[in-house]
Amino acid sequence: MSETPAITTRDLAKTYKDVRALDGVSLNLAPNRIYGLLGRNGAGKTTLMSILTGQNFADRGTAEIFGHTPFEHDPTLARLCFIRESQKYPDDFKVRQAFSAAAIFFENWNEQLAQDLVKAFNLPLNRRIKKLSRGQLSAVGVIIGMASRAEITFFDEPYLGLDAVARQIFYDRLVEDFAQHPRTIVLSSHLIDEVANLLEHVIVIDQGRIIIDSEAEDLQGAAVTVTGSAQKVEEFIAGYPVIHRDALGSLASISIRARLTAEQRARAQILGLELSPVSLQQLVVRSTLSSQSDREQTTERQAIK
């Protein structure tokens, strides 16, 4: 029998007044993997995570965590940790108290890891949380998310205000701890190239719909940008799905979804075309732009009818 997925959603939809935040989201996330949940501002990432952690409910569809609906289901909620950018702590709590409370709440809490991270992030334990800088506040969330060692941890853009050194500490320690204590991590981020190496699986959401749901490995080299004389570029890319087009006079630069063979690369060279890899960040940005323009065209077509 196959193992129970950590997270399953089927046709999940959520509308706030006139905003369709989620629009038919169906996903299967396996346990003990690191997932990236990527997308533009307002794409629906926080809404999805808040439904999965029982803090919000869907209008349609189902969401299950280890086979249970999380909403008001304490045994399931106890297996989760949700670190969000706008994390609230009780007024007048000191940093130390936030960690003591987390240690009681999360049954897999690891005090040693928490202490190591406090040192690594230079966090002042006796300072009141409301006096912390933005980056220090994020560090509190990152430490709770990591030291909780929850079976599923959701990090919703946890790095606001963290400097580049602190972010690198977060990434390095996450990978290190994950290797020894595998669990399911769902990380939402705008800093795509920065987190690309951490991710085992990439989910991209755009206007409430999933536009990419792929193994990170499969995305590497899955797209290529072809640049050169417009006519030759068009000839070369014929038949491939286009994810982005740029044109400047007689030149064109077109990104296509394709894994080119050595033969195709040689042909590009003969045609005088330049091939460049598309990074995960470019792939996400370009796929998002292309999905938006497809949607606009469909809407225009519907309006004309």
Ligand SMILES: Nc1ncnc2c1ncn2[C@@H]1O[C@H](COP(=O)(O)OP(=O)(O)OP(=O)(O)O)[C@@H](O)[C@H]1O
């Ligand atoms: N409580 C709410 N009331 C009305 N609209 C909402 C509410 N919460 C979210 N939305 C809208 O739903 C859409 C999805 O929001 P969500 O916060 O899930 O996006 P996100 O991908 O997390 O964005 P960001 O990356 O900017 O945090 C947005 O258009 C947002 O304005």
